[in-house]
Amino acid sequence: MEDTKVAVSKNLTCPTIGYYDGHAPAFWDGTKDHDVTQNYEALLGAIEADPPFTLLDLGCGPGRDLAYFRSLGHIAIGLDGSTKFADMARAHSGAEVWVQDFIDLDLPTAHFDGVFANASLFHVPKEFIETTLAAIWGALRPGGVLFTSNPRGNDEQGFSGGRFGRYYRDETWMALLAGLNLKSGGFKPVRRYYRPPNTPADQQRWFATVWRKYENDSNRS
Numbered sequence: 001m002e003d004t005k006v007a008v009s010k011n012l013t014c015p016t017i018g019y020y021d022g023h024a025p026a027f028w029d030g031t032k033d034h035d036v037t038q039n040y041e042a043l044l045g046a047i048e049a050d051p052p053f054t055l056l057d058l059g060c061g062p063g064r065d066l067a068y069f070r071s072l073g074h075i076a077i078g079l080d081g082s083t084k085f086a087d088m089a090r091a092h093s094g095a096e097v098w099v100q101d102f103i104d105l106d107l108p109t110a111h112f113d114g115v116f117a118n119a120s121l122f123h124v125p126k127e128f129i130e131t132t133l134a135a136i137w138g139a140l141r142p143g144g145v146l147f148t149s150n151p152r153g154n155d156e157q158g159f160s161g162g163r164f165g166r167y168y169r170d171e172t173w174m175a176l177l178a179g180l181n182l183k184s185g186g187f188k189p190v191r192r193y194y195r196p197p198n199t200p201a202d203q204q205r206w207f208a209t210v211w212r213k214y215e216n217d218s219n220r221s
Helices: 004-022 024-031 037-046 064-071 083-093 129-139 170-178
Strands: 054-058 075-080 096-099 112-118 140-151 156-160 163-167 185-195 206-215
Touching: 004 024, 004 083, 004 163, 024 083, 037 064, 037 112, 037 140, 037 185, 037 206, 054 064, 064 075, 064 083, 064 112, 075 083, 083 096, 112 129, 129 140, 129 170, 129 185, 140 163, 140 170, 140 185, 170 185, 170 206
Parallel strands: 054 075, 054 112, 075 096, 112 140
Antiparallel strands: 140 206, 156 163, 185 206
16 A cells, blocks of 8 residues: 555645646747756766766656757766656657656666756655655765755745645755755755846746765765
8 A cells, every 4th residue: 555645745746747748848848948057067067976977867857958968978867757758858868768756766776976856856745855855865876966956935835837846945945955864874065056047136036056965984885
């Protein structure tokens, strides 16, 4: 039987996935030309491994960012809850794409140099975000990098336009990741900034952060 917490959370995530399934072509048309170069550079510039990098695009959507990472020669895998997005991402990027709900991730251990969570983790209900972050932590290689970008808010959550979201205060998001106390380690902040660039502060509605995986000394060989 499905865990009660997962079942309750899926009452929030499943309608969101359904929304994206039903609006996939329009979403592609509306986002394919967005300039997120700043976010690409934030992730790739923080990775300390030798390229090509192995990357997970968590919430890959129709595949815009996957195609970019692959164009640079990196090994990029996509993940999305929407089957329509996954099909489009495969077609646009030629990459492998996994279909998974963010609250029920099944990821390989210590596999990725970087995880790109651009406008995706805010769809995870607050009751499940620590579990999701723990799964991402486990999928990163030692010293691996997590990039996140979320819409700014006042810690409210609910449905807007058919999609569920949790809208964090900047301070809440920073404290959440910095305070993630896993048995084997956690995340250390690397960088934070607001988007879009070159706009007045009151119009920078997105908060971007970069984090590095660390392991407790007792877990290092």
